[in-house]
Amino acid sequence: MGRDVVEAVAVGSAREAPTLDAFEALSDRCLDDSYRLAAVILRDPVEAEDVVHDAVLLGWRKFGSLRDPSRFDAWFGRIVLNLCRDRLRARRRGQVRETALIAEMDMGTRDEFGPVADRDAIATAFPKLDPDLQVVVALRFYKDLQLEAIAELLGIPLGTVKSRLHTGLKRLRAELDRAGWRGENER
Amino acid sequence: MKYQVGRVAAAPNHQADSSGGTDRMETELIGWLTGLEPTGAPIALRLRTFADLREEAARPRPRLPWLMPAVSSIGSLGAVVIGASLIMLIAVVGATVDHVHAVAGAMAPLAGSGSVPQTPGDFTDSGYSPDPVTLSILFAATALAAWGALQTRVHQFVARVTYGKDEAPAGEPFPFKRQLRHAPRAALATGAIGALVVAWEFWVLLTYQGDELMPSNWTVFFQWLGLITFIPYCSIVALRYRLGDRSSRWLLTATTVTALTDLLLAALVTVNWMGIYSPWLNDLTELNSSLLAVSTVALAAGLASRHGGIPRPPTWIASTVAGGFFLLVAAGYFIVGMWPHTADGWITDATGIASSWLGTLSWAAITWIGVCAWRQRNSWGWRLLLFVGIVALLDRVPGYVLGIYSSISIVSLPQASGSLLETIRMQYFWWKSMGMVLEMFGVLVVLVSGLRIVRPGETPSEAAAVEAEPMAGIAPAAGTAPAAGNGEGLAPQPEFPPVTSPGGTK
Numbered sequence: 001m002g003r004d005v006v007e008a009v010a011v012g013s014a015r016e017a018p019t020l021d022a023f024e025a026l027s028d029r030c031l032d033d034s035y036r037l038a039a040v041i042l043r044d045p046v047e048a049e050d051v052v053h054d055a056v057l058l059g060w061r062k063f064g065s066l067r068d069p070s071r072f073d074a075w076f077g078r079i080v081l082n083l084c085r086d087r088l089r090a091r092r093r094g095q096v097r098e099t100a101l102i103a104e105m106d107m108g109t110r111d112e113f114g115p116v117a118d119r120d121a122i123a124t125a126f127p128k129l130d131p132d133l134q135v136v137v138a139l140r141f142y143k144d145l146q147l148e149a150i151a152e153l154l155g156i157p158l159g160t161v162k163s164r165l166h167t168g169l170k171r172l173r174a175e176l177d178r179a180g181w182r183g184e185n186e187r
Numbered sequence: 188m189k190y191q192v193g194r195v196a197a198a199p200n201h202q203a204d205s206s207g208g209t210d211r212m213e214t215e216l217i218g219w220l221t222g223l224e225p226t227g228a229p230i231a232l233r234l235r236t237f238a239d240l241r242e243e244a245a246r247p248r249p250r251l252p253w254l255m256p257a258v259s260s261i262g263s264l265g266a267v268v269i270g271a272s273l274i275m276l277i278a279v280v281g282a283t284v285d286h287v288h289a290v291a292g293a294m295a296p297l298a299g300s301g302s303v304p305q306t307p308g309d310f311t312d313s314g315y316s317p318d319p320v321t322l323s324i325l326f327a328a329t330a331l332a333a334w335g336a337l338q339t340r341v342h343q344f345v346a347r348v349t350y351g352k353d354e355a356p357a358g359e360p361f362p363f364k365r366q367l368r369h370a371p372r373a374a375l376a377t378g379a380i381g382a383l384v385v386a387w388e389f390w391v392l393l394t395y396q397g398d399e400l401m402p403s404n405w406t407v408f409f410q411w412l413g414l415i416t417f418i419p420y421c422s423i424v425a426l427r428y429r430l431g432d433r434s435s436r437w438l439l440t441a442t443t444v445t446a447l448t449d450l451l452l453a454a455l456v457t458v459n460w461m462g463i464y465s466p467w468l469n470d471l472t473e474l475n476s477s478l479l480a481v482s483t484v485a486l487a488a489g490l491a492s493r494h495g496g497i498p499r500p501p502t503w504i505a506s507t508v509a510g511g512f513f514l515l516v517a518a519g520y521f522i523v524g525m526w527p528h529t530a531d532g533w534i535t536d537a538t539g540i541a542s543s544w545l546g547t548l549s550w551a552a553i554t555w556i557g558v559c560a561w562r563q564r565n566s567w568g569w570r571l572l573l574f575v576g577i578v579a580l581l582d583r584v585p586g587y588v589l590g591i592y593s594s595i596s597i598v599s600l601p602q603a604s605g606s607l608l609e610t611i612r613m614q615y616f617w618w619k620s621m622g623m624v625l626e627m628f629g630v631l632v633v634l635v636s637g638l639r640i641v642r643p644g645e646t647p648s649e650a651a652a653v654e655a656e657p658m659a660g661i662a663p664a665a666g667t668a669p670a671a672g673n674g675e676g677l678a679p680q681p682e683f684p685p686v687t688s689p690g691g692t693k
Contacts, residue, residue: 020244024237031236035228045225049232056236057243122212122219141213142220173212 023063026072027056034080041084041138043127051083058083077153081135088131125175133168140165437489438634444482451475473535473542480542483549486630490556493638494569497559508551515584516543550579568633575629582622 031052038048059079066075126134139150147165151158451471491497499505517540557573560566 020241024240027240028233028237031233032227035232036224039225040220040223043223048225049229052228052232053236053239056240060240060243118215119219119222122215126216126219137216138220141217142224169213172216176212 020060023060026069027059027076030073030076031056034077037077037138037143038080038084040142041081041135042087043123047087051080051087055080055083074153078155081139081154085131085135088134091127092131121176121179122172125172125179128175129168129171133164133171136161136164137168137172434489434493434495437485437492439489441482441485441489442634444478444485448475448478448482451478470535473539476546477538477542480546480549483546487549487552487556490553490572490638494556494560494565496563497556500555509548512547512551513540513544516540516547547580547583550576550583554580566639568638571629571633575626575633578622578629579626582619582626 034055035048035052038051039045042048042051055076059076062079066072126137129137135154136150139145139153140147145153147158147161151161154161451474500508553572554576557570557576560569561573
């Protein structure tokens with residue numbers, strides 16, 4: 001369906017304003033991935049739903065500015081990431097929601113095969129990173145994207161991605177060391 | 188790598204290639220992140236999102252979608268300019284205490300005795316001259332103010348002051364910090380022009396060594412005060428009122444044109460002050476007057492549209508007021524000759540008369556809105572419009588009276604009229620400038636107060652209930668769908684779209 005939709009939008013956009021059906025089809029295709037990514041970055045499925053919802057509406061308002069419909073996925077992904085970053089920043093400004101904490105605790109103990117204490121340490125340390133660092137680390141280690149792909153997705157230079165990734169991991173290690181994480185020696 | 192499951196396991200982890208191996212922390216990190224992954228988007232999310240999308244698509248598209256970020260950026264830059272200018276003002280006043288005494292001395296006769304100031308050059312004759320150290324302090328203070336205006340904590344403070352402690356918007360009050368790369372070039376150019384004009388005026392003020400400054404120094408002073416008052420209009424309207432309804436668009440048009448008009452006025456007054464004369468300056472002055480009239484008309488239309496419950500005045504009153512103001516303006520223009528109209532022909536005269544008449548008529552309309560607000564017992568912000576309108580009208584009427592009086596005096600008392608007229612003109616300048624500042628501050632306070640839509644046909648008690656609702660301009664709560672409808676004639680809706688910078692693949 002995806003290629004057909006993109007081609008239809010590409011042909012249609014040259015002649016007339018973008019149609020709602022085309023946008024709905026394109027965004028519907030990205031909905032699952034966007035929701036998963038937002039849930040991982042925000043560590044809160046409820047807030048991830050809100051982000052995806054807002055991203056769809058915002059994307060519709062800005063749809064006219066998308067010149068190349070074949071890049072809809074990247075364009076929509078950037079909207080989602082920017083909204084996630086806004087949420088993380090708002091959260092860091094002291095607006096930590098109880099639901100987020102509950103969901104985080106619930107998710108952190110869901111993996112019954114992993115060392116729960118280590119996961120809890122990471123779950124405690126990771127939110128302390130800057131929102132920009134969190135996004136880059138999540139894209140690198142969850143989405144498994146190349147650094148170049150991350151740079152393109154976020155619209156920032158490659159060097160900035162490298163710097164953020166390096167800084168993020170360094171600070172994460174420091175936080176874990178401070179929390180008495182067992183590290184390599186006890187592996 | 189037992190924790191790499193699902194999507195992560197499907198693709199190789201490139202981090203291992205670039206960093207020489209995946210250490211345990213990274214492995215745990217991958218496992219933890221993967222553990223956060225939900226299965227898929229819930230059906231309810233899909234239904235809710237696309238239902239709201241259909242509703243959003245059914246709403247009328249904004250006509251000027253680029254205006255909001257542009258004005259927001261202008262407001263941000265304006266905030267920087269204001270902060271820098273205020274600190275520079277404090278520094279200049281502090282460095283020229285004698286100069287302030289001289290100004291106070293020159294002000295006394297204007298206020299009381301009615302005599303002409305004796306030493307017009309007092310404004311800069313204190314011996315003060317800028318030196319590198321002072322200028323360095325000024326520049327450092329400017330940088331400090333700009334830095335302060337861009338800080339998140341300053342944003343939070345402004346938001347708390349403006350919206351209350353528990354109702355601060357989720358978005359940044361000034362998106363300039365995050366949106367600098369995405370700020371429209373028009374906004375950056377306008378802000379830069381504003382900053383340059385203010386800086387230029389300060390430079391001229393600091394380095395001026397001439398003799399003849401009165402009364403134009405007062406004009407410059409009050410005009411500069413007006414500039415720093417008017418610039419935040421755009422940001423206030425953009426932040427305070429949701430642009431989805433017609434009244435907000437009128438208000439935004441009014442404030443944008445007013446801010447641009449004031450920038451133009453600043454440049455004109457400064458050029459005139461420096462003694463540079465050119466024929467095109469008169470044309471620009473006329474253009475400035477016309478733009479100011481347009482902004483006042485838009486302001487009146489926006490206020491009337493926002494109130495929604497303003498009855499039309501009786502026809503005979505409206506006709507009398509409109510005709511009377513027209514005659515007054517025409518008399519002032521042709522008979523008295525208060526405005527420069529002799530060289531540019533009838534088109535310029537007609538434009539000048541029309542703009543003056545429309546401006547005055549608009550202030551009369553704003554006064555009428557204030558009268559209706561008092562009768563309907565609306566909020567104090569609406570009621571304040573009566574005061575602002577009266578001040579604005581009183582600000583204009585003495586000009587006509589003075590012109591008529593001066594023409595009569597010149598005809599009947601040719602010997603004694605010179606000094607007396609000069610005295611009257613000086614007091615007129617003072618009154619005119621003070622009135623302008625008062626009406627500027629008045630409109631500013633009215634807009635900051637948050638004018639709520641009063642539905643037509645409401646009883647006063649219902650209107651009071653609407654006024655008692657939480658302040659408008661609050662960001663939508665997380666996850667709430669955009670308000671349905673276009674907002675016109677409805678109770679106040681959240682007025683902030685979520686602040687974001689989606690960018691886009693161009």
